[in-house]
Amino acid sequence: MKDIAEGKAAIESRLEPNEAVKSSILCAYNARMYAHFSPYRGILAATDKRLLFYSSLFGSPFYLDIRYESVSSFRHEKGLMIGGDHIVVMNNGEREAFQYFNGCDHLDSFIKAVQKLNRLPEGSIHV
Template identity: 25%
Template sequence: MGKIEKLIEQAQPHLQEGELVQAAVLGSYETKILGSDSVRSGVMLATDQRIVFYAKKLGGYDLESFAYGNISSFEQSKSLMGHQISFFASGNRVNLKWISDLPAVEKFTQIYRSRIGSKAPQPAAQQAAAPAGANPSGVVFDQLRQLGQLRDAGIVTPEEFEAKKTELLARL
């Protein structure tokens, strides 16, 4: 088992029930520890609900979570030391550098960009049951927007999108 797979496995207990990892990149996360600049090696996960950084350390772990709705901007670059992903979340700069796996960066970026500024999707059970008094057409259109984002990110095929769209529109 590779290092990234091991870190993803170790991060699983810290994810919410039903939360799915859609992309992952291994790199070094710039942070402050006791007021001093520091770098932690770990994995940045793009889940269906948020971005999560997880690093294993002696006797424990570091975990930081960023809701998609709180992320305001995104930067991607490459240097001699590898690729770098940066974003701002609630006024804090998040920087993951020294990433060597370009396909992983591209997949992470695709998932990330499809969700930036959006709220986390609701679990399927909550989506199926609209709140009492909710406007059914508003709920259907919200679901169609979310489904369109999943299609645009390549998570749902165009055929799956069309089938679900037909089903949702039949509810109106």
């Protein structure tokens, strides 16, 4: 991903009718590629229907679509080994980890936007 504007445009292009972005953060997603994990730097957006991540690596777009109904846990964690703030989402039993970077919205604003949507199962948000 070249810049934040590219990421926001890519997210906007994937929205469904009547879907709106409520907040977005700049982050890195640790994508599982075969037996290894690769960090994808991109944008995680909270819409009124889902969490949507976009990155572009070597010109190839990468999207991750997480519907709220498939989330069993949404938590904010502090990185113990590598530091920093992380959002960890349990999505259909899979652990999806995002490391927060400054840019776009502040992490606290993003978490509050997700809470305010009230779309995640009761008791699934851990801050």
